[in-house]
Amino acid sequence: MLLGGLRQQHGFTESIQSQPAQWRQFHLLLPLPGQQGSSVYGVMCGHDPAHGFEYMCGVEVASLQDLPADMGRMRIASQQYAVFKHSGPLAQLGALWGAICNEWLPHSAYQSAHKPDFEIYDATFDWNAGSGEVEIWISVTNK
Numbered sequence: 001m002l003l004g005g006l007r008q009q010h011g012f013t014e015s016i017q018s019q020p021a022q023w024r025q026f027h028l029l030l031p032l033p034g035q036q037g038s039s040v041y042g043v044m045c046g047h048d049p050a051h052g053f054e055y056m057c058g059v060e061v062a063s064l065q066d067l068p069a070d071m072g073r074m075r076i077a078s079q080q081y082a083v084f085k086h087s088g089p090l091a092q093l094g095a096l097w098g099a100i101c102n103e104w105l106p107h108s109a110y111q112s113a114h115k116p117d118f119e120i121y122d123a124t125f126d127w128n129a130g131s132g133e134v135e136i137w138i139s140v141t142n143k
Contacts, residue, residue: 001060001075001076002060002061002062002063002064002073002074002075002076003041003043003056003058003059003060003061003073003074003075003076004032004033004034004035004058004059004061004064004067004071004072004073004074005026005029005032005041005043005056005057005058005059005071005072005074006022006025006026006029006056006057006058006071006072007045007054007055007056007072008022008054008055008056009051009052009053009054009055010022010052010053010054010055011051011052012052012053014052015052015053015055019055020130022055022057023042023057023127026057026058027127029071030059031059032059032061032067032071033061033066033067033068034061034062034063034066034067035059035060035061036059036060036061036062037059037060038122038123039059039060039120039121039122039123040057040058040059040120040121040125041056041057041058041059041060041118041119041120041121042055042056042057042058042118042119042121043055043056043058043074043076043116043117043118043119044116044117044118045074045116056072056074058072058074074116076115076116076118077115079113079115079139080113080139080140080141081137081138081139081140082100082104082105082108082110082137082138082140083135083136083137083138084096084100084104084135084136084138085133085134085135085136086133086134086135086136087132087133088131089130089131090130090131090134091130093119093134093136096136097136100136100138105138105140108140109142109143110140110141110142110143111140111141111142111143112138112139112140112141113139113140113141114139115139116139117136117137117138117139118136118137119134119135119136119137120134120135120137121134
């Protein structure tokens, strides 16, 4: 899958304000050249405890070459994923991420594949209300 979008670094404590601002800025850029489908992706591009995490708001595109030079690009290879569904306000999404990473993953038969993990927001998600269904895809391998 090829994604184009807006990549930004976020501190863990600041992300409650900085991520919504990133999403607002990203929506102003749509549609992107070569955009395919109506789903929107939020991708965790890496993290470390000292510096926070990099996050990309993106859409699927036909080609990375057609994107403007300042646009973030990502190629997501085929991978095994565990998929979780969140229904409700975005303000509660962090709790599900925490439960997945701190409770489900350590007690499952899987471990992180250390590949991009992502959220999928389909066309029914209500961005104005900040609520709806979101799928979280966690890259995994067998322990």
